[in-house]
Amino acid sequence: MNSFRAFVALLVFPGLLYALPVGWLMLGIERKLRARFQGRIGPPLSQPFYDVVKLLAKLPVSRVASDVPMLTALPLLSIGSMIGALALLPVFRGESGFVGDLIVLVSLLEIPPLCFILAGYASRSIYGEVGATREAVVSIASNVPFLTALVAMAASAGSMHSSQIVSSTPWIVRIPALIAILFCLPIKLRLNPFSLANAEQELLGGPLTEFDGPRLALWELAHALEWVALIGFVVVLAIPFRSALWYVNAAGFVLLSLALVPLLTLLAASTARLKVAQATNMMWKWGGGLAALALAAAFFARGGGH
């Protein structure tokens, strides 16, 4: 990847210029559809954009000076890591990436939950601390199947190159691995059956309780980018073919990304929040089971582990 292409990937597609409006659109679709599923009319699609503009124009209440750099850096770090993760997604054909880019990609995707946990503790609010603890427990539970499924795909493709994994993972491994990763999506996006960490009723929004004005707006931006990056990650893993025409790849990526949003919304609208023990149990049983299945399939697909 030369530096010009890297800049385009970071700033234009699938980076900032694409991810920001599409992130707002995804959050807008989620809120609108959830309202429709509940028999309400719901806010307009532009709602997340208005929320961010309004929050940016608020004057935060002054805090202890030592808190401010930390509380500002954490959302900025998650925004940056999400843009980096988006830029690493192998959407097009010629993108060779580099050896081990899957590891970088996954670690970048893991930074926002870490920042979210740190934000809860750094804000020194009791609600923030409880939310951070829940996020930590639940993200460990979701990362076991998530990483196992990725290891299964990488092992069956025989490579840590993300573009190689995308193109040469056999379907017998890809399908259970993808279902396991899809199962982790609502946890990573903190959507309803697994919205333990940001529970707005009992935890007042969890780790973000103490954030106000522009700093809360940064978190909203980070969350929108998280949607685009995580859904984009699943979509990139799901399509093994890359067309020679760049716009076919781009259109397929965008359309499939947007098609996943109603599914996640339907799940969120039709379920109630689980307890920590229930969510963890469910994740280990079903997610872990599927990931183990993918790992076993990978073992057999490679011919007994040569």
Added chain:
Amino acid sequence: MSGTERGLIYRLVERARRHSAWLYHFNAGACNGCDIELVTCLTPRYDVEQAGIKLEGSPRHADILCVTGPVTRTTREALKTIYGQMPEPKVVVAIGSCPATCNVFAGSPCIDGPVDKIVPVDIYVPGCPPRPHAIIEGISQAIEKLALRKSGAMAGVK
């Protein structure tokens, strides 16, 4: 600055404030009547989320403070703290007769109200309890005040 000529950023922020008012609901010793009526506004029948209005758990996220109840002695300091935790610009709506006049609790030794003795109130919604229509009307007037308020980060912007 003339009243009508306003910059693009100011108009954008004004529009955003009109479309995204987040409420914080504070019960200052209310009998729960007004609280039920306020929550009713969020149900499918009235669905205030159409206008971007939503109920927030944390006062730090909120734009509009909805107070119900005459302020009792135990809730007075909490009301002050919560008002202080809300970032500017903010608007206070007093829902029901209690926060406006203390209603039937007036003269009680346990009551430190009405609300406007503790924090400045922008909109009063009378009624015991007021109907959801009246609450929505009051909140929409509060949003209008919020949008045009020249405070917060926009204080110096034309």
